[in-house]
Amino acid sequence: MQAHVTKKTLSEGLGLLERVIPSRSSNPLLTALKIEANERGLTLSGTNLEIDLSCVVAAEIQQPASLVVPAHLLAQIVRNLGGELVELELSGSELSVRASGSEFKLQTGDLDAYPELVFSSQVDATLSASELARSLSSVRYAASNEAFQAVFRGIKVEQNGQMARVVASDGFRLALREFSAPGEARNMIIPARSADELVRVLRDGEVHLSYGEGLLGVQTDRVRMNVKLLDGDFPDYERVIPRDIKLTVTLPAAALKEAVSRVAVLADKNANNRVEFQVSEGKLRLAAEGDYGRGQDTLDVHQEGSEPAMSLGFNAKYVLDALGPIEGDAEMRFSGPTSPAMFRASGDGGYLAVVVPLRV
Numbered sequence: 001m002q003a004h005v006t007k008k009t010l011s012e013g014l015g016l017l018e019r020v021i022p023s024r025s026s027n028p029l030l031t032a033l034k035i036e037a038n039e040r041g042l043t044l045s046g047t048n049l050e051i052d053l054s055c056v057v058a059a060e061i062q063q064p065a066s067l068v069v070p071a072h073l074l075a076q077i078v079r080n081l082g083g084e085l086v087e088l089e090l091s092g093s094e095l096s097v098r099a100s101g102s103e104f105k106l107q108t109g110d111l112d113a114y115p116e117l118v119f120s121s122q123v124d125a126t127l128s129a130s131e132l133a134r135s136l137s138s139v140r141y142a143a144s145n146e147a148f149q150a151v152f153r154g155i156k157v158e159q160n161g162q163m164a165r166v167v168a169s170d171g172f173r174l175a176l177r178e179f180s181a182p183g184e185a186r187n188m189i190i191p192a193r194s195a196d197e198l199v200r201v202l203r204d205g206e207v208h209l210s211y212g213e214g215l216l217g218v219q220t221d222r223v224r225m226n227v228k229l230l231d232g233d234f235p236d237y238e239r240v241i242p243r244d245i246k247l248t249v250t251l252p253a254a255a256l257k258e259a260v261s262r263v264a265v266l267a268d269k270n271a272n273n274r275v276e277f278q279v280s281e282g283k284l285r286l287a288a289e290g291d292y293g294r295g296q297d298t299l300d301v302h303q304e305g306s307e308p309a310m311s312l313g314f315n316a317k318y319v320l321d322a323l324g325p326i327e328g329d330a331e332m333r334f335s336g337p338t339s340p341a342m343f344r345a346s347g348d349g350g351y352l353a354v355v356v357p358l359r360v
Helices: 007-020 071-079 129-142 192-201 253-264 316-323
Strands: 002-006 032-038 041-047 051-057 060-062 065-070 085-091 094-099 102-107 125-128 154-169 173-191 206-212 215-219 223-228 247-252 274-280 283-290 293-300 302-304 309-315 329-334 341-345 351-355
Touching: 002 007, 002 041, 007 041, 007 051, 007 071, 007 085, 007 192, 032 071, 051 192, 065 071, 065 102, 071 094, 071 102, 125 129, 125 173, 129 154, 129 173, 129 192, 129 206, 129 351, 154 192, 173 192, 173 206, 173 223, 173 316, 192 223, 247 253, 253 274, 253 283, 253 293, 253 316, 253 329, 274 316, 309 316, 316 341, 316 351
Parallel strands: none
Antiparallel strands: 002 060, 002 085, 032 041, 032 065, 041 051, 051 223, 085 094, 094 102, 125 206, 154 173, 173 351, 206 215, 215 223, 247 302, 247 329, 274 283, 274 309, 283 293, 329 341, 341 351
16 A cells, blocks of 8 residues: 555545543553555544544545554654655554655554444434534533533533534533524434534534434535434423523623633632622612632613613632623523523524522
């Protein structure tokens, strides 16, 4: 086998696989990368048993062949090569990697022992790749990294008719986004870490999804993935979304982010980074106090509702996370000083976040 490929293209493909393939494993084959050289170019494949990933790298191929090599070692070698063109040549059980006067020889692994990765060609739904990536990214922060229930470490995807919704929650906050997605009704829970990798491979154009038993198949023009889904029932999140809104505050999201960040510098880190939100007479007053002093900030807001004033305490980081996906004006909707509060873009937009206030 002999192949010529640009360093940039090969590095990009190896970078995707490098994030999925473990650097250490009790099964050494799982740390390896499979390379298939054929008329399509170089197909790079790997797995960590939670995600199977395969991507196609454009290359000029002579004498097609397949081989297995250490994934992270090859990626490190390619990153450090000089020049713009890389030559790969398989001779016996050695892969030669050459570029700009440098040459490295890697021992190949047992191709027959490498686990077979099967990607479905079935298409159950076709979505906008950028919209799916945007939606997953906008709710990812709310998924737990440490939750007792495994489902809290995932992102729920609900598809029904012409719309889909992605939802994440760690029990203290909730984030969801709705977007256009024609297809059959389907519910699934994608592990949050797998969603991170999915977002990285999704670009412009369309993404084709296939639904298997406990498995989500993903296919774009250059990448194929199998994502193992989480078992279990996602909690009834609808009940924590406030319905009886007594006070609505509207102001530019950027101004609110900046003010919360300023005040939170003095928030007590041992008291959940508490920042007080006090609304009255068209003003939002933010205040925080810690061991080294106290700070406050005041913003002009548009205020409406049956309550003339309200005071709530929030974890500053939770508020900043909730505001992250919002551009333009943000709406804060309050139903009471101890009830969950809603953050969303003014005029909707499909995204909303719910944050539980801190108790006194």
